[in-house]
Amino acid sequence: MTPRDWWTEKKKSLTGACLAHAVHDGYTDALYVFLPVWQAQFGLSYAMLAIIRGLYSGTMGGLQIPADRALRGLSPRAALILSTLLAAAGLLIMALPLGLPGLCVGLVLAGIGSSIQHPCGSTLVTVSYGAASRHPLGIYNFSGDLGKAALPALAAVLLPVFGWQPVLGLMAAIGLVLSLALVPLAPAVPIARAARTATGTGTGMGGRGRGGFGILTVIGALDTATRMGYLIFLPFLIHGQGGDSATVGLALALLFIGGALGKATCSLLGERLGIVGSVMVTEAATALLIAATLLTSLTPTLFLLPLLGIVLNGTSSVLYGAVPELSNGDTGRAFAVFYTSVIGSGGLAPILYGAIADHGGQTVGVLAAAATAALIVPVVLTLRPYLDAPAGGAAATEPVSDSV
Template identity: 80%
Template structure:
């Protein structure tokens, strides 16, 4: 009976982290559906639009480490509810009749809220499952993609018939409802953090630096392309609902890519799988520039698989290359990738403003291509002859057998 209760607590912890992750990632990528509306209403250039978006994304990324340090004394329940309540409050401020200033302030407040969720949720799953946390972390990562697929599509469907402020208000209500749902699920006691086995050597730290750089460039590619996708769809004759469909197709592909890239990683290793996915990303991004609307919509799920799936391989490698403090390692990794995701679109937007939208999209494709030679330098830092935690098939089978054995104990 005690064992059943223990497993129940772990599943509740995982569920609470996944629900929060799905909502916050849905908030983050749901904002893309508002970009054409905000551009028209406030007369923004591509670069200015990227800066407005970066108020949320940059705040969320820049506060990952401070949030992890400042809130270590809080229970996961309190931290996740605080995170969701702040994000919802930010959306309500954005929806209020304060014009452009209210939009900017609300984006910052929502970003502060979302900065708490990632390190808290990742650490909760890691501590709850211990040495068997890789698969639950994959579920946690996957849950974010479910939110990315659902909320942007919902927003795009509602925007043509409802005002954008009203749609933001509905999103805030969803966050308030989730805050209530977290009460019986998330643990009420603070997490006791103990140092975990990690790589403390200079070589290990060097590998972690490469990993975070690859993650930052991968995110820059994804966010840069997402900046232009609504306008690309409009340029091909699509309306607002079609933009929502395009985002949903891309994110559904991304969710499927989590499983696909994990399977690919088991056979090619971290380095090989990243090389394959980034090469495919660059080629598919370029292809959507030269297709009409229907072929583009057909390509988007395929692009989503490689555009979003790479992150699961990179994310799962963080514990191996951390220095033992996995909470801080996840915070640093998220700071790198989210900060890049906030700043890179500004660069791509400026490129597009001074040239064309096509050049801006090609710049994001070139970033994916740049990752291919860079990830080769990660190989000496990984276990199993550079294969990493997804390593050779035999290593993967041994790990899976050990995980299943722990689950039966």
């Protein structure tokens, strides 16, 4: 295989992983557009709505590690296509006139599909680029935000015209198209994974580094709890300020466009301030901006949302890039554990915030999300000693040759 062929294979792998990430993350956040419709149609409280939403995110998060283990023998092509077909099938079931039980079954099946995509796509990018995977992982992470910006906006525009069930059917069709697109892009043979553990006082998941990785996952969980908690209230916040369904879609798109910009912004901030400093700045800004959207009218809120998106979503890029450095070289397992933590938090936290809102009102629920962001500031300080230790995780993963 010539260097040119090798470079082409790496680019194809990155492109396939990014396309899958964009569609699956788009599915995940497009569901927020449907929450007010489901609440009205099925008579759900905030807490029950969060539980219904949690069927998807909880399944997706809880199956990250089992999916990574069970499907290691599959090629990235087979795994990514399987994940997309399952997610699309889940959306199709949701689109059928099966009432609330059908909606719940579809959410679970879609969550199973998306649980496969994250560890597979992350590992594919990491083993393709080896020690130089930080920037490609940033591109992979950024692609998810493109999907978050595009699919919720598309759903919001079509929802008033076609109704929620046909729109879900259209989103399922997008997944079928992606499955075909992955055939020439994703590798057709299983990827060879590094299994070496960082030595000495390195920052792996064993020894001293285990503490660092554990703290990282806790911070990731709190960061995700803040984001998901605020997102479950945002459609109702916009409606309360006089916006309609199309405005909700615009609000979500503005927030996620800001989040996509935040990937680059927070990366630059991280180079200047380091992981600890950048997380402290972004989480403090997140808490303040979330509170500010409670005090503004509709138009100022829409102007604030891109700024909020930068810090609300951008922090995850800083945390995500640290996973290979704090792992033991088995990046597939490390990403699976990290995703289990953050997605599980994303599924459970809105239920807690929803219960708070049911008892104390929507404003109290939103402020609880802001308080979670503020809590991260002292927690991230405990990560500093592990980041000062010699890094071994990233270097422990080398590019594979013919397997990708």
